[in-house]
Amino acid sequence: MKKNILLLFFALLAAIAEGFAQNVEMADGLRSSGKIYVVVGVLCIIFIGIVVYLINLDRKLAQLKKEVEQLKN
Amino acid sequence: MANLKWWKIAAIVLVLYTIIAGFLMPVPTLPILHESIRNLYFHVTMWFAMIIILAVSVVHGVKFLNKGQRYNDIVSSEAAKVGILLGILGTTTGSLWANNTWGAWWVNDPKLNGAAISLLFYFAYLILRSALPDEDKRARVSAIYNIFAFTMMLVFIGVLPRMTDSLHPGNGGNPGFGGYDLDGNMKMIFYPAIIGWSLLAVWILSLRVGFKVLVEKIQNN
Numbered sequence: 001m002k003k004n005i006l007l008l009f010f011a012l013l014a015a016i017a018e019g020f021a022q023n024v025e026m027a028d029g030l031r032s033s034g035k036i037y038v039v040v041g042v043l044c045i046i047f048i049g050i051v052v053y054l055i056n057l058d059r060k061l062a063q064l065k066k067e068v069e070q071l072k073n
Numbered sequence: 074m075a076n077l078k079w080w081k082i083a084a085i086v087l088v089l090y091t092i093i094a095g096f097l098m099p100v101p102t103l104p105i106l107h108e109s110i111r112n113l114y115f116h117v118t119m120w121f122a123m124i125i126i127l128a129v130s131v132v133h134g135v136k137f138l139n140k141g142q143r144y145n146d147i148v149s150s151e152a153a154k155v156g157i158l159l160g161i162l163g164t165t166t167g168s169l170w171a172n173n174t175w176g177a178w179w180v181n182d183p184k185l186n187g188a189a190i191s192l193l194f195y196f197a198y199l200i201l202r203s204a205l206p207d208e209d210k211r212a213r214v215s216a217i218y219n220i221f222a223f224t225m226m227l228v229f230i231g232v233l234p235r236m237t238d239s240l241h242p243g244n245g246g247n248p249g250f251g252g253y254d255l256d257g258n259m260k261m262i263f264y265p266a267i268i269g270w271s272l273l274a275v276w277i278l279s280l281r282v283g284f285k286v287l288v289e290k291i292q293n294n
Binding site: 026040043044051054057059061064065068072 | 076077081085088089092093096097102107108276277280283284287290291294
């Protein structure tokens with residue numbers, strides 16, 4: 001009887017450990033509190049900034065190309 | 074705005090979508106990885122973009138060997154430089170990710186070492202270019218070396234890691250990422266992300282090529 005109770009105890013312990021192992025921590029709290037949107041916003045601003053920079057470079061290069069063509073003629 | 078071609082707009086839209094959906098859409102809950110699984114949209118796509126841009130480089134190298142057009146050599150060398158940039162970004166982001174999941178900044182993994190060796194091949198490409206003063210010779214020799222470097226890169230990061238044990242998914246008996254995202258949610262972001270980052274790399278490449286063409290035009294006058 002004592003042996004059986006001990007066995008049951010260990011089985012229970014194993015089940016609890018299993019439960020903890022399955023509990024994968026994700027940033028659910030961060031998302032529910034809404035703060036993740038701030039990070040997404042920051043990244044969007046940075047990316048849009050880089051894009052504006054690229055477009056500007058593109059325009060400057062095209063202008064320079066035109067000027068070089070005119071110099072040749 | 075005449076320069077803003079449709080594929081540049083596609084690059085902007087796709088990468089913006091990647092950033093927004095990549096952070097906010099649900100992902101599989103997995104031990105060890107946790108939320109860092111989202112790096113799939115940013116770290117892995119760097120390597121995909123690198124392979125695509127290096128393919129552009131080798132195609133233009135072969136084109137130069139066929140036709141001898143100066144323009145092809147410019148595209149080939151500038152694409153190799155953009156590819157190296159993407160490779161460095163992929164290595165550093167991967168290193169950060171490895172530190173937080175595998176426990177070290179650099180682990181002795183065949184994929185990591187293969188990527189490092191591949192980058193060294195391309196550093197050697199740049200050194201080779203700068204070592205040859207004659208324009209035509211430089212273009213021909215580096216185009217031939219480019220074919221070798223591209224092939225070795227594919228072998229070192231695409232073939233060899235799959236033949237031995239690797240921590241990377243899809244290698245050495247590990248299931249690929251396709252095995253993880255059973256819900257297909259990640260694929261909806263991952264594939265557009267690859268296209269978006271690659272188009273952005275092509276945009277940067279086009280700027281570099283345009284600049285180099287202009288410099289040569291001015292120098293030749």
